[in-house]
Amino acid sequence: MMILRTLKRQPLHGYALAQHIKRTSDDLLQIEEGSLYPALQRLLKQDLVKAEWGTSATNRRVRIYKLTPAGAKHLQHEVSSFERMLEGITRVLAPGES
């Protein structure tokens, strides 16, 4: 979901994506950078993202990932269900209402 969310804003290549997620989460999520790739492959297979070869800011040949319409829809769905879940959790945890 994080990947999709990030890609929704702009297409990015792997390294940039990893840096971006790291930055935006303020290093809160300690994940191996590499584990990004199996996840990306999964998304590719499900046609939620697509990849094109391009050049990075450092002038390297890289694969740039882009959200597909299906990916956008999936993201919307995921976000809304996540929000519902969050809402549920919040309600349960909210004090003094029982």
Next chain:
Amino acid sequence: MSWLRQLLSRRRLYSELSEEIQAHLDEKVEELVADGMSREDAIYAARREFGNVGLLEERSRNVWGWPPVEDFLSDIRYGLRTLRHNPVFTVVALLTISIGIAANTAVFSVVNSVLLKPLHYPSANELVAVHQTAPGADGLADFENGLLLSPSMYFTYAEQNRTFQSVGVWITGTANVTSLAEPEQVRTVDVSDGVLQAFNVPPAIGRWLLSTDQVPRGPERVMLSYGYWHRHFGGSPTVVGQTIMLDSRPREIVGVMPQSFQFVDADFDVISPLAFDRGKVILAGFGYHGIARLKPGSTIAEANADISRMLPIWMDSWSNGPGSNPHIYETWKITPMIRPLKQEVIGNVGELLWVVMGTIGLVMLIACANVTNLLLVRVETRQPELAVRAALGAGWARIVRGLLVESAMLGLMGGLVGIGLAYAGVRFLVAMGPSNLPRLTEISLDARTLAFTFVLSVLSSLLFGFVPALKYAGPWSSSTLRSEGRTTSASRERHRGRNLLVVSQVAMALVLLVSAGLMIRTFKNLRTVDPGFADPQHLQLLRISIPDSLVTDPDRVTRIQSEIVDKLAAIQSVKSAAFVSEMPMEGFDSDWDDVFAEDKVYADNTIPPLRLYKYISPGLLQTAGTRLVAGREMTWSEIYERRPVVMVSENLAREMWGTPSAAVGKHLRESPKMAWHEVVGVIQDVREKGVQETAPEIVYWPALVIDIFGTGPRATRAVTFVIRSERAGTESFLNEIHQAVWSVNSNLPLASVRTMWDVYDKSMAQTSFTLVMLGIAASMALALGIIGIYGVMSYTVSQRQREIGVRLALGAQRGHVLQMVLQQGTRLALVGVVIGIVVGLGLTRLMSHLLFGVSAHDPLTFAAVSGLLILVAVLACYIPARRAILVDPVVALRYE
């Protein structure tokens, strides 16, 4: 198909992935360097933060779901590589498998085409042959076809039945065609109404013969076979409506049957109508084959019951002439025995083909055993490798699969090569096969045969793949890393599998060799039987028939025949010539009837035993080399003067009068209206239906018979001329024969021109075919068996080399060691032989019908074959054993 595209593009996909990850790392490193870190540290840090590159790459790849396919492909690649690296093993194994598969495929294609495929008729399962037996009729048991149908039976069955869509009768014959180029004798099938309707095969052009063509003395019409149409009319459609001279009478061609049409098992050129004259039909005349198409839903049992119901109606409806009792046939106990038409076509080759298929199958098993052995040895040498793989984490299932893939590849490659060889094999079989093998032209490699080959390949690879795979890649095999067979001799257990294989190979080889041995004895027995003629190589045969329409006067017919004999005898090198209604084993429909003796009393309402009738010219015995047992031959003057003389076979003379000499001077006749004929001579028994069959009782009438039913003389119009000459069968001789015959009458075609040897040989074709097939199977089995024993013994010896070295070093006699090794091999062979004898005693019984003059349990054959196998086994052990004891003990000990 997207998975296929993915499959094909996966290499690109994977390399892109690696490239991408590399780019990621590079970028990171550069960034870190830019931040002031040393390059080395940067690479290190980048990698640490990224995680395990290899593992992540693999996990990324796994997302795409390749691994099972990948593993499989790599198994295949690995298998191919190992096979390529062991060319000797691969070639030997492949050859063994492919020859086995080829032999099985070839034989199966014959079995499939002949026995399994339905006949080429619409709804062929409804077609039946109307057979009858007459257990109450004495002597009829000699007639192969049981009791054929008479025209009156045909009328009754066609009009009164409740179970047939249509029913008819047919008979084969020959006719002379004189309107086209040279006179030619053609093969005819005469059919009644209902026969073509039963086959229900539409004509290629024109129309069928219909009931309107079955009018006696009406316009005569015929149909042609496809082959004859093409040979003589170039396949021209204008043939319909043309006229052809058949037996000197014009016949209108109304249609042509299609190429695929077979008339049961008869080859034919022309189909003509029988056109029975209803007013003249009597009860007797049992000479016609019956064919019928059952109504849908009717069974053979119902049809049999239907015929049983109609038999009394038949006896009530017809007679044999005034004063005769029609119910006399009740004593014959006529019983319907309707059979599927397919069974009629196949005849008795079914059993033969299954025996051949069984033996070839056994050869395949032996071949598999041999390959198993090879694989076992190879897997054993690969054990360290397998153990290392297992130790490195390969699951045993994976290793087993690898081994199985390897053997499956062997099997399938063997199958491919085998199909190629089978093509040649089928040609060989068709060429070799008995010329009377039915449906010979239909034999081919079809989809079912290819499916059979595929299944056979897979099954056999499983068979020889599983044993080594389970034995050495099982979960328990990890122990081999420890022992690795260096310091110990092979354990008893490790040999058990191989010993078992050797024992079963010996046993199977014994069974095959015994069957081949029995066939050899059968063949020898057949050859030693006196068939009733001598030196068949130098006996030229040819058939001439003189139709009614060409020469009407019977006396004249016989004079023409006698003239031909004189001309033939005058040809240079000819010792003598004669003619007869048919020579033994020629396979023409024979004449038969009952016969009365003057000095015997016959009870009313009984029919005396039925005898085979033959019509002969003087000089036949001398020409054919048939012995005269008593009395003398009839003479030409007796024939022309119409003296009532007759000759009989020795067994008939013994049956009726006790001794051959007592028969001379006695009197016989066929019917009360016939004059009594004096028996002037007794002729040795002749194996009329082939050497395997007992000689039937025969009455030999003169070629010109007088007063059969008081209707005047009758000539034998279709006869076989018999010429004894050293030049029999040569082209120049045949030319001279043609000239001689045509100098008498140029309208006479010569047919069935062959030597007596051809006839004799053909009558044994089935036996010699079985002999050759079993011979091939048995020699393959023997060769494979020898290789198997030799392989195991030499492997065992090489494994025990160090042990033998120790024994020798400790002072064992070389002779003792030799004996020890030999004993081991001989013991295996002995066990195999004993098992083989037990199995063989059970199995050879299945082929007892194919044997002649030898029991299926012939002790001599069993003993000889057992001896041979043991001897061969000892020899196969001796070579490796000798190699073992010749080894210097020091070298043997240092060897490892």
